Amino acid sequence: MSWGEHMQSKIRVAIVGGGIGGLAAAVALLKRGIDVSVFEQARKLGEVGAGVFVYPNSLRQLERLGLGAALGAVGARVGAGSEYYRMDGSVVGPVLTTDSTGWSGMYGMHRADLLQVLADAIAPDRIHTDHQCTGFSQDATSAHLEFGNGRSVEADVVIAADGIHSTLQKYVVQQQPPEYSGFRAYRGLVPRERLPHWRKEAHQVWMGDNKHFMVFPVRRGELLNYVGFVPMQRETVESWSAIGDRDELAASFSGWDPRVEELLSKVESCFWWGLFDRKPLDRWVHGRLALLGDAAHAMLPHLGQGANQAVEDGIALAALLQGRGREEPITDVLQAYESLRRPRTDLIQAEARKNGLRYDSRYADLAQRDREIANSAAFRKTLYDYDVEQAVRSHLMHQ
Numbered sequence: 575m576s577w578g579e580h581m582q583s584k585i586r587v588a589i590v591g592g593g594i595g596g597l598a599a600a601v602a603l604l605k606r607g608i609d610v611s612v613f614e615q616a617r618k619l620g621e622v623g624a625g626v627f628v629y630p631n632s633l634r635q636l637e638r639l640g641l642g643a644a645l646g647a648v649g650a651r652v653g654a655g656s657e658y659y660r661m662d663g664s665v666v667g668p669v670l671t672t673d674s675t676g677w678s679g680m681y682g683m684h685r686a687d688l689l690q691v692l693a694d695a696i697a698p699d700r701i702h703t704d705h706q707c708t709g710f711s712q713d714a715t716s717a718h719l720e721f722g723n724g725r726s727v728e729a730d731v732v733i734a735a736d737g738i739h740s741t742l743q744k745y746v747v748q749q750q751p752p753e754y755s756g757f758r759a760y761r762g763l764v765p766r767e768r769l770p771h772w773r774k775e776a777h778q779v780w781m782g783d784n785k786h787f788m789v790f791p792v793r794r795g796e797l798l799n800y801v802g803f804v805p806m807q808r809e810t811v812e813s814w815s816a817i818g819d820r821d822e823l824a825a826s827f828s829g830w831d832p833r834v835e836e837l838l839s840k841v842e843s844c845f846w847w848g849l850f851d852r853k854p855l856d857r858w859v860h861g862r863l864a865l866l867g868d869a870a871h872a873m874l875p876h877l878g879q880g881a882n883q884a885v886e887d888g889i890a891l892a893a894l895l896q897g898r899g900r901e902e903p904i905t906d907v908l909q910a911y912e913s914l915r916r917p918r919t920d921l922i923q924a925e926a927r928k929n930g931l932r933y934d935s936r937y938a939d940l941a942q943r944d945r946e947i948a949n950s951a952a953f954r955k956t957l958y959d960y961d962v963e964q965a966v967r968s969h970l971m972h973q
């Protein structure tokens with residue numbers, strides 16, 4: 575495959591996986607003048623999925639990439655009326671939706687909208703769909719990728735953004751299967767016009783009885799995204815597109831706050847998703863290959879940070895790779911990426927697990943749970959205030 579004669583002196587980055595992490599990394603690398611191509615196994619970029627949050631820690635980066643207006647056009651602002659409740663609807667406290675400066679840089683987004691905004695910022699000839707990566711090798715001068723369609727590609731750096739079931743992870747570290755959390759998430763969308771009185775900007779979380787339920791707006795507030803987290807011994811597939819059972823979902827939350835029951839009465843169909851994560855991996859980098867996003871640090875969704883951390887990873891890599899030539903020791907740059915990112919994602923992986931216990935009310939003393947929920951605002955501030963670009967700058971200054 576030709577990369578173009580004019581690019582021969584620049585490093586060539588190949589990204590495997592055109593999900594949120596892979597596309598965000600591509601936009602960040604292109605913005606810094608780095609030659610990049612994305613290889614995605616699907617025939618088309620993802621249309622499936624439901625809602626994800628874009629939090630201040632990644633929105634500030636995406637805005638710097640020039641995507642603020644596009645995100646604003648399809649995202650739903652999240653802020654006023656955001657609250658935690660017990661299962662009967664009594665209020666536990668507010669959900670923090672701002673960083674320390676009071677900036678409410680938070681959108682509820684349909685995953686397809688977020689992917690589209692990212693894809694629109696990348697020239698179409700840089701995104702190669704129908705390319706399932708099947709093999710990787712490297713030597714002193716370059717890395718090589720093999721694809722199921724018979725093609726092969728040479729690059730200086732390979733970023734494995736191929737998700738929780740990463741094919742490339744085994745070339746970096748001994749592969750360990752993702753850990754099933756024992757929970758299934760039912761998720762889907764309800765048109766807001768079917769619940770016109772629903773709070774417009776609110777992220778609402780109901781907690782109790784070893785389950786939790788949340789609702790937030792997406793797509794300019796035209797759709798309400800709901801997620802019901804329910805214990806399930808039987809392992810459920812990890813997928814954006816497995817069709818769920820709406821009656822089972824409604825039965826799981828029967829007797830909860832009438833607002834939850836009302837919303838569920840409007841549900842026509844839903845997806846379900848088995849919740850998996852991994853303990854921190856021993857390594858993210860081997861030679862010219864670096865893991866990113868869920869391939870590096872799959873986490874439970876109980877802080878809503880999986881995609882946001884994948885965005886931060888891409889920004890960090892782009893900032894560290896900027897201006898590097900093909901003759902430079904690329905491994906050192908990738909090692910710097912791992913050292914910079916790991917402490918933060920290790921912590922968030924662990925905190926997401928803890929937050930799940932709170933949300934699912936797996937506490938003997940619920941007053942203690944409520945205190946921890948109130949105190950969690952301080953941790954969320956540190957999450958949202960973090961500026962990965964600045965972290966890279968200070969890392970480079972202290973080298």
Ligand SMILES: Cc1cc2nc3c(=O)[nH]c(=O)nc-3n(C[C@H](O)[C@H](O)[C@H](O)COP(=O)(O)OP(=O)(O)OC[C@H]3O[C@@H](n4cnc5c(N)ncnc54)[C@H](O)[C@@H]3O)c2cc1C
Nearest residue numbers: 591593595615626627707736737867868878879880881882
């Ligand atoms: C219920 C639930 C709610 C969530 N809510 C949030 C939220 O609010 N906020 C948030 O930040 N995160 C959330 N997440 C997590 C978030 O969805 C993931 O962390 C995020 O999508 C990871 O992005 P990624 O690019 O690493 O992986 P993915 O988005 O999974 O993308 C991987 C891509 O790689 C492709 N691929 C895989 N293998 C190959 C191969 N061999 N060759 C080529 N391509 C390949 C796949 O087709 C896919 O397109 C949630 C997760 C769950 C389960």
